[in-house]
Amino acid sequence: MDENFKIILRIQSNDTRVDEIIREQERAPKEIQRLKHDLDLLEKSMEQELSNLEDLKKGNMGLDRDLEEIELKLKKSKAKLNDVKSNKEYQAVLKEIEELNELIFQKEEVAMKWMEEIEIQEKECADNNRRWEQSRKEYETEKKKFLQRMKELDKEIQSLNEQRLKLSREVDQDLLSRYTALKANLRSQVVVPVIDAVCGGCHLGIPPQQYNDLIRGGSPQSCPNCNRIIYFEENKNP
Ligand SMILES: [Zn+2]
Structure with a gap:
């Protein structure tokens, strides 16, 4: 094969690699951005779950205060039983005690449900935390890999550019112009085998x-089509 042809083929494979690198350099940051976006979403959902948990705990504390008040009232009512003067008064205090007991029962039922909710929510928060920790690690690793890869690609492009400059000085300039003009219009390979x-x-x-x-070789030719x-x-592979 003609020496010029060999060089133009090397220029082509050089250019093809540069195109590949540029595509990779465009694609890679999007992948990192996607991971970061997922991490941010997870973080937001964590904050929401945590604030839900705090609301539940506050509600539960209110419930505890209510219960304390009712129990205090019950104590007073029970103490009154010793001082009642009439049967009518006695019945009234008994009714009061019964009502307070019923109220305590109801409040305790609610408090139990709250506690269950809190437990579920605490588990949810712990799970979220684990997921977030995992995603964060993954993101950090990928980011490190990405930065390393970008550095490598920059180096490779630099070396390819130097190589191309050297080759373009060695090759027949008419052939190089033909190659350059064709490359500007074609998306695929410019120098092809028959x-x-x-x-x-x-x-x-x-x-x-x-x-x-x-077949005989000689000057570079163009496909008539x-x-x-x-x-x-x-x-x-005939
Ligand atoms: Zn053709």
């Missing part, structure tokens, strides 16, 4: 005369 008389870019046939010229720079390559 295998069994078929262009590797557009997959259309090459006229027999041109194909014979290609897609205009890509073509070279002959033997079919390795």
Whole structure:
């Protein structure tokens, strides 16, 4: 193969790698941002659950105060029993005690439900905490990996740029201009092999005369259909 061709192929593989790196550099920060976003969401939900727990505990404390007051009243009512003068008065105090006992029973029922709620909520908060800790670790690890990777890619691009500059000085300038112009318009490879008389870019046939010229080598040629720079390559899997 012509020396110029070898160089232009190296320039192409160099450029392809640069394109790959740029795509990776664009993609990677989005992945990190997604992890950070998940972490922020988890943190918000944690704050909410924690504030729910505090509300429950406050409510429960209020309930405890109510119970204390009622129990104090009950004590007083029981003390009154010793001082009653008439049966009517006695019955009234008994009724009062009965009502207070009923009230205590009801309040205790509610307090038990509150306690259950608090336990559930405490478990929820602990679970959230664990999940958050796990996500935070994952995020930190990924971020470290990401920064390391970006550093590597920057280094690689720098070396590729240096390499390309060197190659572009060595190659035939007309061929390089053709390559550069084609690359600006094509999204895929610019320099492609022709295998069994078929262009590797557009997959259309090459006229027999041109194909014979290609096999013999010589000056760089263009595909008559897609205009890509073509070279002959033997079919390795005939
Ligand atoms: Zn073609």
